[in-house]
Amino acid sequence: MGRSIIWGLCMELRDIEIFLTLAEELHFGRTAERLHVSQARVSQAIRRQERRLGVALFDRTSRRVSLTPVGRRLREDLQQALDLLQAGLARAEAAGPGTGQTLRLGVFGHAGHELRPLVDAFRTRYPGSDVQFGEVNGSDPFTALRTGEHDVHVLWLPVAEPDLTVGPTVLTGGRVLAVSANHPLAERGTASLEDLADNHVVDLGPGAPEYWVASMVPTRTPLGRRVPRGRAARTFHEILSLVAAGHCVHPLGEIAARYNRPPGIVFLPLRDAPALQWALTWRSTNDSPVIRALSQTAVALGPISL
Numbered sequence: 001m002g003r004s005i006i007w008g009l010c011m012e013l014r015d016i017e018i019f020l021t022l023a024e025e026l027h028f029g030r031t032a033e034r035l036h037v038s039q040a041r042v043s044q045a046i047r048r049q050e051r052r053l054g055v056a057l058f059d060r061t062s063r064r065v066s067l068t069p070v071g072r073r074l075r076e077d078l079q080q081a082l083d084l085l086q087a088g089l090a091r092a093e094a095a096g097p098g099t100g101q102t103l104r105l106g107v108f109g110h111a112g113h114e115l116r117p118l119v120d121a122f123r124t125r126y127p128g129s130d131v132q133f134g135e136v137n138g139s140d141p142f143t144a145l146r147t148g149e150h151d152v153h154v155l156w157l158p159v160a161e162p163d164l165t166v167g168p169t170v171l172t173g174g175r176v177l178a179v180s181a182n183h184p185l186a187e188r189g190t191a192s193l194e195d196l197a198d199n200h201v202v203d204l205g206p207g208a209p210e211y212w213v214a215s216m217v218p219t220r221t222p223l224g225r226r227v228p229r230g231r232a233a234r235t236f237h238e239i240l241s242l243v244a245a246g247h248c249v250h251p252l253g254e255i256a257a258r259y260n261r262p263p264g265i266v267f268l269p270l271r272d273a274p275a276l277q278w279a280l281t282w283r284s285t286n287d288s289p290v291i292r293a294l295s296q297t298a299v300a301l302g303p304i305s306l
Contacts, residue, residue, distance in 0.1 A: 016078055018045040019057070023075040026065045087125075087300060101129060101290050106136040106150040109236055110259035111171065111278070114304055115154065118170055122297045129290055138216070139234045140207040145283050152282045152291060156216060156253065159281050161209075167280035167295040173306030174254045175216075175273040178239070180246040181264050191268040194221045199249045200230030202239050217251055222272070240265060253278075255306055277303070 022031045022042060032039040050057055057071035067075065107115065112133040119131045134150050142161060144150040152167075159166050177191040185191050201217050210219075219227055230248040233239045236256075242248045244264040253276050257267035280298060282291050 015045045015049060016082065018042055019049060020075060020079060020082065022046065022058070022065070023067055023071065026067075028065065083300065087296060102132050103129070103152060103290060103294060104134055104150045105131050105294075106134045106144055106153040108136050108138070108154070108253070109256060111154055111255055113259065114171060114255060114306060117304060118294075118298055118301055121301050122294055125297055126290070126293050129293065131294075137235050138208060138213070139204040141212065143207070145281070148283075148286070151286065151288075152280050152294065154278050155281045156212075157277045157279055158215060159212065159279070163284055164281055165284045165287065167282065168298040169277045169279045169303045170298050170301075171255075171276075171278035171306060172303045173276055173278075175251055175270040175276060176254050176257045176267040177249055177251055177270050178243045178256070179249045179266055179268060180244055181266050182246060183249065183266070185249070185268060186266040189268065190271050192272045193218065193270065194223060194225070194272075196227040196249070196251070197221045197225035200228050200247070202242055202248045202250045203229040203232040205232050205234065207234075216253075216276075253306075258306070 018031065018035060018037070018041075021035055022028065025031045025034065028039050028042050032042045035042070046058065053070075055070050056068050057074060059066045059068055105112075105115075112119075123130060134144065136144065136150075136153055136155070141153065141155055142164065145153055145164065154170060157166070157169070177185070177195070179185050179191070185195060196218065197220075204213050204217070217227070221227060231242050233242055239248075239250050239252075240260070240262050243250055244262060251270060251273065252267070254267075254269075260267075280295055
């Protein structure tokens with residue numbers, strides 16, 4: 001009897017997950033793909049809920065799917081209940097073996113200052129646990145995770161490494177272009193991605209995958225012009241030295257301009273560059289309770305806008 005009740009509860013929770021995902025996607029195909037189930041399974045779950053409740057939750061036409069007023073209210077109620085359930089489970093799990101630990105969190109430059117709300121919330125929710133910051137270099141973003149030197153990194157997206165898990169987004173912000181104060185672009189006050197083709201950017205070397213580097217430092221402009229690589233640098237300060245000397249320009253997250261005022265360098269907003277998203281990332285085999293606790297805290301807090 002107990003086993004059947006447990007299995008029944010699991011099915012109910014799965015149906016709730018399907019409902020909430022469909023309420024977000026408003027598309028049966030995308031919902032099925034996101035949850036790794038068949039589209040028929042999604043339709044079946046929604047029909048079962050509507051039969052049980054005796055009311056339609058979605059309006060469906062051949063062109064669109066939308067929530068009914070009852071569906072919108074149910075989404076709000078169920079999301080709140082699910083958030084509380086997940087937070088309670090995470091706290092209970094975090095109170096077990098492995099909590100009370102200090103997580104080693106790798107960040108770029110001064111990003112730790114912007115993450116204070118997340119760290120404070122984590123300490124409040126899980127007393128005894130703490131965060132110690134370490135530095136990550138763009139030339140070698142994954143090694144410290146793979147060796148165990150760091151537990152979690154905050155990395156710009158995308159990260160597509162088969163041995164790494166990408167968690168929730170914790171920071172979002174714009175981009176800037178670092179140029180020498182004597183550079184002709186410095187007088188314009190802003191820059192565009194097309195300007196990269198007329199200059200050399202810093203070469204971050206072979207230690208980071210090209211797809212990941214290119215998401216910050218593109219290999220071609222939006223018009224298809226090649227962006228030439230210049231001198232190599234490994235650390236943030238080496239990048240700034242090359243920029244100040246006029247050897248290169250270099251795109252960076254806007255957080256670099258907020259906390260750095262090096263002489264001889266101007267940070268120009270990259271007006272046509274897409275916003276950056278930074279997410280928690282950890283080694284998949286190191287999916288410990290305390291890492292999941294930090295991840296759950298980040299989900300509850302939401303991304304911090306720079």
